[in-house]
Amino acid sequence: xxxxxxxxxxxxxxxxxxxxxxxxxxxxxxxxxxxxxxxxxxxxxxxxxxxxxxxxxxxxxxxxxxxxxxxxxxxxxxxxxxxxxxxxxxxxxxxxxxxxxxxxxxxxxxxxxxxxxxxxxxxxxxxxxxxxxxxxxxxxxxxxxxxxxxxxxxxxxxxxxxxxxxxxxxxxxxxxxxxxxxxxxxxxxxxxxxxxxxxxxxxxxxxxxxxxxxxxxxxxxxxxxxx
Amino acid sequence: xxxxxxxxxxxxxxxxxxxxxxxxxxxxxxxxxxxxxxxxxxxxxxxxxxxxxxxxxxxxxxxxxxxxxxxxxxxxxxxxxxxxxxxxxxxxxxxxxxxxxxxxxxxxxxxxxxxxxxxxxxxxxxxxxxxxxxxxxxxxxxxxxxxxxxxxxxxxxxxxxxxxxxxxxxxxxxxxxxxxxxxxxxxxxxxxxxxxxxxxxxxxxxxxxxxxxxxxxxxxxxxxxxxxxxxxxxxxxxxxxxxxxxxxxxxxxxxxxxxxxxxxxxxxxxxxxxxxxxxxxxxxxxxxxxxxxxxxxxxxxxxxxxxxxxxxxxxxxxxxxxxxxxxxxxxxxxxxxxxxxxxxxxxxxxxxxxxxxxxxxxxxxxxxxxxxxxxxxxxxxxxxx
Numbered sequence: 001x002x003x004x005x006x007x008x009x010x011x012x013x014x015x016x017x018x019x020x021x022x023x024x025x026x027x028x029x030x031x032x033x034x035x036x037x038x039x040x041x042x043x044x045x046x047x048x049x050x051x052x053x054x055x056x057x058x059x060x061x062x063x064x065x066x067x068x069x070x071x072x073x074x075x076x077x078x079x080x081x082x083x084x085x086x087x088x089x090x091x092x093x094x095x096x097x098x099x100x101x102x103x104x105x106x107x108x109x110x111x112x113x114x115x116x117x118x119x120x121x122x123x124x125x126x127x128x129x130x131x132x133x134x135x136x137x138x139x140x141x142x143x144x145x146x147x148x149x150x151x152x153x154x155x156x157x158x159x160x161x162x163x164x165x166x167x168x169x170x171x172x173x174x175x176x177x178x179x180x181x182x183x184x185x186x187x188x189x190x191x192x193x194x195x196x197x198x199x200x201x202x203x204x205x206x207x208x209x210x211x212x213x214x215x216x217x218x219x220x221x222x223x224x225x226x227x
Numbered sequence: 228x229x230x231x232x233x234x235x236x237x238x239x240x241x242x243x244x245x246x247x248x249x250x251x252x253x254x255x256x257x258x259x260x261x262x263x264x265x266x267x268x269x270x271x272x273x274x275x276x277x278x279x280x281x282x283x284x285x286x287x288x289x290x291x292x293x294x295x296x297x298x299x300x301x302x303x304x305x306x307x308x309x310x311x312x313x314x315x316x317x318x319x320x321x322x323x324x325x326x327x328x329x330x331x332x333x334x335x336x337x338x339x340x341x342x343x344x345x346x347x348x349x350x351x352x353x354x355x356x357x358x359x360x361x362x363x364x365x366x367x368x369x370x371x372x373x374x375x376x377x378x379x380x381x382x383x384x385x386x387x388x389x390x391x392x393x394x395x396x397x398x399x400x401x402x403x404x405x406x407x408x409x410x411x412x413x414x415x416x417x418x419x420x421x422x423x424x425x426x427x428x429x430x431x432x433x434x435x436x437x438x439x440x441x442x443x444x445x446x447x448x449x450x451x452x453x454x455x456x457x458x459x460x461x462x463x464x465x466x467x468x469x470x471x472x473x474x475x476x477x478x479x480x481x482x483x484x485x486x487x488x489x490x491x492x493x494x495x496x497x498x499x500x501x502x503x504x505x506x507x508x509x510x511x512x513x514x515x516x517x518x519x520x521x522x523x524x525x526x527x528x529x530x531x532x533x534x535x536x537x538x539x540x541x542x543x544x545x546x547x548x549x550x551x552x553x554x555x556x557x558x559x560x561x562x563x564x565x566x567x568x569x570x571x572x573x574x575x576x577x578x579x580x581x582x583x584x585x586x587x588x589x590x591x592x593x594x595x596x597x598x599x600x601x602x603x604x605x606x607x608x609x610x611x612x
Contacts, residue, residue, distance in 0.1 A: 023569070047566075053578060057592055060543065060573040061599020063607050067562060067574045077563040 009179050010115050010199055011037060014087060017113055017171060017201045018042055022084035025049070025108060027071045028091040032059030039064070047083070049074060072096055075104045083109040090197075092116050093149040102165065106204055111170070115199040120154030120192040123177065138177070139196055155184070155192040162202065171201040231370045239333060240297045241267045241290050244325075244370050251362060254519075257353035261342050264367050265333025266290050266325035269309065270317035272373070277609065279373045280315060280601070281364065282324040283381030283388035285587075286456075286513055287505055289332035292324040293317070298332065299504055304587065307594075314598035319605075320377065327388075328363040329355040329513055331506035338439070338506040350436030355512055357384070357520045361391045368399070375399050377605060380597070382406035382586035383553065384513070387520050390561070393540050394522065397533045401608055402541040404597060406586045407550050409557035411521040416552060419459050420514040423452030427507050436508050449507045450498030457497045462549035462582035466490060527564050542572040543600050545586075545593065552583040573600070 011034050018024065020042045026035045029048025038044045047065045050056040059066035067074065072095060086109030088101070093116055095101045105112035117139040127135035134144040142149065153161075155174075162169055172184040174195035184191045184198065230247040244264045251259040267290045272279060282292050282305065293309040295302065309315045309322055326334040329352070337352040368376070379389045379400050386408025393403050427433055430448030434441045458466075474480065475492040486492040522529070542565055546558035555576050565572035577592045579585045586593065 047569075053576060053592070056575055057596050058599075060575055060596050061603065063600065063603030065541075065571050065573050067566060067572065068576055069559075069574065077566045079567050079569070082567075082569045 008034075009175060009181075010089065010197060013173055013175075013181065013199050014038075014089065014113055014115070015041060017199070018044070018085055020044070023047075023082070024085045024087065025078065025083045026087045026089070027075070027105075028089065029059060029064075029066060030055045032062055032064040032066055034087070034089065035059075035064055036062060072101065075101070075108060078108045080107055081110055085109055085111050085113055087113045089113075089115045090117065093151050093153065095151065098151050098153075099161065099165070102161070102167070102202075106167065106202065110203065112202045113199065114158075114202060115197060116153070116158065117149075118155045118174075118192065118195040118198050119152040120156060121177065121196050122193045125193070155195050155198050158198070158200070162200075166205065167202050168205045169200055170203055173199045175199075231366075233370060236265075236333075238297070239265070240295065241265050241333065243333065244367050246366055246370075249366060251359070251366070253353055253359045253362075254356040255354045259328075259335065259353065262328065262335040262363065263333070263339075264325045264328070264335070264363055265330075266323060266367060267292065267294075268324075268371075269293055269322040270320055272321040272371075276373055277375075277377060278319065278605070279321045279323060279368075279376050280378045280380060281368070281376050281392075282309060282315070282322055283360075283364075283379060283385035284324060284327065285381070285383040285385050286517065287501070287510075288385070289330065290324050290326045291332070292322070307589065308597065314594040315380070315601065316598075320601070323367075323371070323373075325364060325367055327355075327360045327384075327513070329360070329509060329516060331509035334363075336506070337436070337508035337512055347439055349439065349508060352508070352512060354515060356516050357387045357391050358395065360516070361388055361395055364388070364392075365396055365399070375401065377608070378402040378404060378601065380404040380406070381408075383408060383583065384517050386553075387517065390522070393542070394526075394529050394533070397540060400540060402543070402600075402604055404543045404545070404600065405558070405561065406545045406593075407547060407553045407558065407583055408561075409553050410526055410560050411523040411557075412517050412519075413557065416459075417518045419455060419552075420518055422455055424511050424514060426451035426455070427511060430507075433507065436511075438507065444502065445507045446502045449502050449505065449510060450495075452510060453501035453505075454494040454498045457494060459552045460582055460584040462551065462580055464549060464580040465582055468580065523560070526561070527568075530564060530568055530570070539571060541604055542570065543596070544572065544574045545596065546574075546576050547582070547585040547590075548576060548578045549580045550583040550585065 023045045024038055026048045029035055029050050032048050035046035035048050039046045049067050049069055049071050051070050053068055056066050056068035086105045092098050123137055124135040174182050174184045174191055175197040176194050177196040232245040234243050247261050288304050291303040292305045293303040311318050326332040329336045331338050337348045340347050379392045381389045386405040389403040389405050392400050427445050427448035430445035432438055432443040433445040438445055470490040473489045475486055475489045480487050486495055544558050544562050546555040562572055562574040575596055581588050
């Protein structure tokens, strides 16, 4: 059977980051097209959460496991590491508490795949610099007063947050505004300027417990510093 | 092995499964030695016996899920959902619907005659539970030689049965659609049922349940019970939209206690017509069965156990925004447990002002999701096998 081809470039990239036969949760799954693609191409066991009833309905009617609900409230119901991958595609910037969500992704999933629009892209920088108005681009097409995106951040901001949260960036892929794909780490040009959309594969580092000399703080497996 | 007889009744336009020496042990400990279920089937069972769907009816429903109901003279209670080319398409699926144990449309219940006697059961009928209804349905499935159902679907008390199926017979059902139900019957719901039962039992014509022997019918009590229950099936918005404060057949208020308002007239009509088709004792027994339904403590443990047996039931839970009898929150409790155990579950809350009764009414989203869920999953399951 032919593989399903996605209508979105980032979906094929997401698929390339996932191993076959995985358990996958897609947060903000819409009509379920991405998880349907992953179910078919990777024989994955897929679930989705979708806030819009209209979209959830269509996903369920395709025979997919879709829970109609608000991820910011409903992620609690999933057990620790009950999925191999949790996907958050183009949604982090619309979350009320992005940091908390990021933590939840890696509680529920062994790995998380996060994609987001980069507010550090040169077009956006130039718009703000020369127009003095909130930028409007193809990737971020909303006016400031009606945008669902309430937390703007750049590639660098995200990398810093991961580092602060002890999250390992296993892989990071950038897409330019012309859809050209490149490795963020291996980029010759400054990635934070040319990346239009970024896709990250994240996990927690498997720390061996290390006792620090000066304090009683311990690096624990799968978590940050605990007392 | 009990002795089973399947017969067709032309007058009642339905079939009967008569179980002799079945010795059905009920949750209360009582044993029904013989019993019968009235049922109807639609469409045809395929060669693999893989296309059977059991539809479970709600409190006052019956086996006439589709087509003509000879008792009421109207269309079946879910005719808009079940039939050829309907969302539950009988061109594709074999649909079975049976009147519940304790009901009054032909299955063994308080208005039926006792074994080897002339008298009817009346108050001597043993207490039945949702579990007992499902135990009886399984015997029917055995008699029809259907090893596994593609799906069990039901709303309200029907949802309770669907859930009970997934708990008691997980290997005999591939999917369930649970509409507007809950893990337990809430205190508020028990309260409304109790008011209804008190109305019946306080009617002088009830005669402690022996009204048939006394040639009486507790009409007033049963109709008041129906009136209060009917209020709980609607929503404030829907009632306001439909009736508002409109007056019935008059221009000015009467300064009396006639049905001045349309809503009063409507409820009185609902009460009156209910009495013509429903048995008062059966109403007592079935409301009680719903009251006793409670899996709130045991469901997670039961599922964990079932999970160990590599059970792969596909669940769909549906609620309605304006349903205050079985609100979204209570439906979602089931979903939360299933999701925490990584089970195959979908959940949809449908935005409507039609209240609990939405599942019986014109809700295009409900039609769409049921049709899609059945067709796509039937394809998936058959691909795998």
